[in-house]
Amino acid sequence: MKEICKSIRKxxxxxxxxxxxxxxxxxxxxxxxxxxxxxRLLHSKFAKxxxxxxxxxxxxxxxxxxxxxxxxxxxxxxxxxxxxxxxCRDTVEYIGEPIGMLVGPDKTVVDRLLAEIEVxxxxxxxxLDIRTADESFFNYEFGHGDVEKAFAxxxxxxxxxxxxxxxxxxxxxxxxxMAEPEADGRMFVHGSLQCAYYVHGAVARALGTGPDxxxxxxxxxxxxxxxxxxxPSIIGCQVAVAAKKVGKPxxxxxxxxxxxxxxxxxxxxxxxxxxAVKDGRVTAVDADVRFNAGGxxxxxxxVLQRGIIAAPGVYDxxxxxxxxxxxxxxxxxxxxxxGFGAPQTFxxxxxxxxxxxxxxxxxxxxxxxxxxxxxxDTTSTNGKxxxxxxxxxxxxxxxxxxxxxxxxxxxxxxxxxxxxRGIGFSAVFHGAGFTGSGERDLIKATAKLRKYADGxxxxxxxxxxxxxxxxxxxxxxxAHELNIPFERVYYNHPDTARVPDSGPTVASRSLMxxxxxxxxxxxxxxxxxxxxxxxxxxxxxxxxxxxxxxxxDRFEGDAYPTYAWATSAVEVEVDTFTGLVNILGAYGSFxxxxxxxxxxxxxxxxxxxxxxxxxxxxxxxDYDGKGRIxxxxxxxxxxxxxxxxxxxxxxxxxxxYPDGPYGAKGxxxxxxxxxxxxxxxxxxxxxxxxxxxxxxxxPFSTEDVILEWNKEVL
Amino acid sequence: MNGINFKxxxxxxxxxxxxxxxLLDVLRDDYELKSVKCGCxxxxxxxxxxxxxxxxTNSCCVAMGAVDGHEIVTVEGYRETARFAKLSEKFxxxxxVQCGFCIPGMILAAEAILSVNPHPTEDEVREGLSGNIxxxxxxxxxxxxxxxxxxxxxxxx
Numbered sequence: 001m002k003e004i005c006k007s008i009r010k011x012x013x014x015x016x017x018x019x020x021x022x023x024x025x026x027x028x029x030x031x032x033x034x035x036x037x038x039x040r041l042l043h044s045k046f047a048k049x050x051x052x053x054x055x056x057x058x059x060x061x062x063x064x065x066x067x068x069x070x071x072x073x074x075x076x077x078x079x080x081x082x083x084x085x086x087x088c089r090d091t092v093e094y095i096g097e098p099i100g101m102l103v104g105p106d107k108t109v110v111d112r113l114l115a116e117i118e119v120x121x122x123x124x125x126x127x128l129d130i131r132t133a134d135e136s137f138f139n140y141e142f143g144h145g146d147v148e149k150a151f152a153x154x155x156x157x158x159x160x161x162x163x164x165x166x167x168x169x170x171x172x173x174x175x176x177x178m179a180e181p182e183a184d185g186r187m188f189v190h191g192s193l194q195c196a197y198y199v200h201g202a203v204a205r206a207l208g209t210g211p212d213x214x215x216x217x218x219x220x221x222x223x224x225x226x227x228x229x230x231x232p233s234i235i236g237c238q239v240a241v242a243a244k245k246v247g248k249p250x251x252x253x254x255x256x257x258x259x260x261x262x263x264x265x266x267x268x269x270x271x272x273x274x275x276a277v278k279d280g281r282v283t284a285v286d287a288d289v290r291f292n293a294g295g296x297x298x299x300x301x302x303v304l305q306r307g308i309i310a311a312p313g314v315y316d317x318x319x320x321x322x323x324x325x326x327x328x329x330x331x332x333x334x335x336x337x338x339g340f341g342a343p344q345t346f347x348x349x350x351x352x353x354x355x356x357x358x359x360x361x362x363x364x365x366x367x368x369x370x371x372x373x374x375x376x377d378t379t380s381t382n383g384k385x386x387x388x389x390x391x392x393x394x395x396x397x398x399x400x401x402x403x404x405x406x407x408x409x410x411x412x413x414x415x416x417x418x419x420x421r422g423i424g425f426s427a428v429f430h431g432a433g434f435t436g437s438g439e440r441d442l443i444k445a446t447a448k449l450r451k452y453a454d455g456x457x458x459x460x461x462x463x464x465x466x467x468x469x470x471x472x473x474x475x476x477x478x479a480h481e482l483n484i485p486f487e488r489v490y491y492n493h494p495d496t497a498r499v500p501d502s503g504p505t506v507a508s509r510s511l512m513x514x515x516x517x518x519x520x521x522x523x524x525x526x527x528x529x530x531x532x533x534x535x536x537x538x539x540x541x542x543x544x545x546x547x548x549x550x551x552x553d554r555f556e557g558d559a560y561p562t563y564a565w566a567t568s569a570v571e572v573e574v575d576t577f578t579g580l581v582n583i584l585g586a587y588g589s590f591x592x593x594x595x596x597x598x599x600x601x602x603x604x605x606x607x608x609x610x611x612x613x614x615x616x617x618x619x620x621x622d623y624d625g626k627g628r629i630x631x632x633x634x635x636x637x638x639x640x641x642x643x644x645x646x647x648x649x650x651x652x653x654x655x656x657y658p659d660g661p662y663g664a665k666g667x668x669x670x671x672x673x674x675x676x677x678x679x680x681x682x683x684x685x686x687x688x689x690x691x692x693x694x695x696x697x698x699p700f701s702t703e704d705v706i707l708e709w710n711k712e713v714l
Numbered sequence: 715m716n717g718i719n720f721k722x723x724x725x726x727x728x729x730x731x732x733x734x735x736x737l738l739d740v741l742r743d744d745y746e747l748k749s750v751k752c753g754c755x756x757x758x759x760x761x762x763x764x765x766x767x768x769x770x771t772n773s774c775c776v777a778m779g780a781v782d783g784h785e786i787v788t789v790e791g792y793r794e795t796a797r798f799a800k801l802s803e804k805f806x807x808x809x810x811v812q813c814g815f816c817i818p819g820m821i822l823a824a825e826a827i828l829s830v831n832p833h834p835t836e837d838e839v840r841e842g843l844s845g846n847i848x849x850x851x852x853x854x855x856x857x858x859x860x861x862x863x864x865x866x867x868x869x870x871x
Contacts, residue, residue: 009806016814017802017821019749019789026748170849172753172761172815222751222815223849256754467813467850599809599855606852607812634758634847642843642853646836 047627073208093295142555145319150284173222226336264335307341350677424681431560481522508666579706608671723791733779760846812850
């Protein structure tokens with residue numbers, strides 16, 4: 001193991017375990033001793049309606065109602081497009097849309113007053129069905145080869161639909177932001193967030209101040225997983241507008257039900273796949289991908305892009321055609337969640353491959369293996385897999401962990417009795433960093449190191465530690481290059497008033513992209529190091545030379561410089577009396593390049609893997625005929641506990657990436673992508689296989705298992 | 715003394731507010747014990763767990779009236795102990811703390827396990843932690859840290 005891989009005590013370990021870390025809800029007063037008012041949102045009760053009037057109860061002194069009329073700047077939140085308002089315009093587009101905010105000193109009084117507000121609506125017909133929704137925010141189409149010819153010449157053509165549901169990020173700390181008007185007229189906004197500069201741009205626009213009128217600090221953040229990528233920009237604008245109006249600090253922290261019901265989650269999807277097979281080989285894939293975007297477009301463009309680029313999976317398929325739509329429905333806007341569109345399409349493609357193999361009478365692992373991409377092959381967007389693809393070796397690694405190949409054939413044989421077993425396999429990638437030319441054209445990351453006269457070095461960057469450990473790994477890289485003790489390098493939570501924009505904390509990019517900038521900056525600093533003086537160095541992102549330029553208008557070129565890879569196996573025992581699925585083992589091999597801290601990376605793999613298993617099985621969330629999400633508590637939306645998957649093993653496979661620090665690639669998202677198809681293939685196998693019980697959707701709950709099983713009995 | 719009398723992190727205190735107030739809110743707002751986190755406020759996630767007479771309890775589901783005469787420990791009190799130091803060391807060795815929000819509750823859950831069963835099996839640790847949701851780690855690191863603390867903390871529990 002390289003020196004850089006050895007695990008060290010995390011910088012934030014002590015304050016967090018001792019309960020001293022200050023999360024946004026933990027401030028008793030502001031740092032300068034001012035009282036903090038509570039802000040609570042007035043949410044729309046209808047999925048689609050015109051808001052005719054808001055009748056306030058008599059507000060006691062010190063209590064204020066805030067809405068769109070109070071916005072000094074622009075009532076559009078900077079995300080990708082301009083359609084998301086800070087507070088609703090004339091209509092509301094989903095249940096939960098913020099109409100206004102009630103602000104005051106006593107939380108209980110604020111909640112009481114909020115409940116007394118009467119909103120009159122003119123109800124309109126909502127669009128709720130992903131199949132029939134005809135308005136799409138984004139439409140994409142791309143491909144290569146000659147799909148029509150391949151279908152015409154095929155021995156057999158397979159068509160199937162795949163459905164995936166919502167998944168909520170369920171970070172343990174709910175969303176929360178706070179705004180403090182400062183004496184110099186600036187607005188200081190801080191809270192639980194991933195992307196300080198996204199919030200900066202959004203708040204400056206809503207307040208109409210220009211970039212110098214605001215600054216944003218990331219507080220200690222209790223998990224994100226994508227859920228705090230765009231949403232803090234929205235609440236950040238809301239508290240800033242409220243604080244501007246009342247001239248006092250305002251904090252809004254969501255309660256859990258509000259958070260589960262009204263914050264972004266993974267897009268539900270409907271994928272229709274049509275696949276041509278000739279001489280036992282897949283010759284064409286035509287994928288029609290639909291994501292349910294919800295009421296506003298937020299991040300759907302980029303989520304959909306990543307999803308459709310992954311549509312043909314890890315397979316070398318000569319003819320590919322993909323269409324992608326992010327459809328508008330009057331439901332909660334979906335957003336970023338670890339995997340970012342790819343878990344949906346990988347689920348579809350992996351299941352498709354498994355089902356075809358079963359129909360052909362071939363073991364699906366062997367069938368998939370014959371199609372794996374390899375170095376030098378063309379990607380779905382006519383880019384190139386520039387680096388070695390270690391998937392065959394990683395399949396071998398999980399085979400060694402759980403005797404996968406043998407069991408995969410064994411469990412296919414007819415089983416009897418109450419308990420039936422299955423084992424499933426999947427292989428996936430995660431494109432490292434932003435999709436397309438985003439790093440080069442949009443983000444243009446800058447990172448700095450400041451050395452003080454006493455020889456300590458501060459990392460200046462905008463990537464927030466949300467649990468993934470950048471407060472530890474960034475200083476570790478810098479200390480390593482400077483050859484100084486780790487204790488002398490530190491990285492505080494970013495404040496946009498004092499750090500450059502090194503980009504958002506998303507896309508598994510922080511360590512790979514910004515970590516590399518810091519490594520180069522440290523080398524620069526080492527070369528000019530002078531004792532006893534303050535020195536500063538800066539590095540800017542440069543796109544690697546080998547990249548084939550990406551054109552978004554036609555989805556051509558290298559969508560990613562490189563890829564992280566995963567293979568996984570999930571072994572289950574299904575109780576056919578109760579529908580309960582006992583996960584006997586879950587095994588993953590992960591290639592994220594060099595793990596810059598072994599424990600941290602394994603922690604990412606295990607955490608993401610369990611989230612993926614939850615996504616496939618127990619994490620069920622849906623909306624009713626009115627567009628309301630009913631699973632808005634931990635009683636109804638279940639996430640895995642310590643007892644659900646006791647036997648989960650993650651092993652690291654290292655394929656170094658020359659342009660990442662010490663060979664590191666993107667890591668955080670990858671482990672979530674692999675488990676759903678492996679889990680579903682395993683359950684399907686236990687139920688007798690695709691010929692009798694073809695499974696094509698997640699989540700697949702206990703109830704789904706028992707219903708599916710009884711189809712045969714009836 | 716009138717009011718609700720209880721022991722909080724080793725000190726006798728008297729709470730003079732309503733008996734219907736939530737223990738979670740009182741600990742956070744009146745006593746400013748911010749290690750006690752609010753994750754769901756309905757007894758499902760364990761982020762607000764405290765020890766009441768040594769028993770792990772979600773403070774969001776306890777009314778102040780029920781606290782009278784009892785002893786409450788939060789991480790602010792527990793962190794002064796040798797047991798905490800051992801747990802912290804073992805958690806650190808496995809980088810078991812990610813976002814940190816569940817951790818104060820987890821630490822008290824670990825104490826609740828080890829104080830009645832100093833040498834638990836892995837299954838017993840998993841069961842003992844199962845009321846505390848962690849979304850970051852997948853639990854392996856936390857479970858192993860507790861097992862390591864049990865192994866090396868002989869005599870502490």
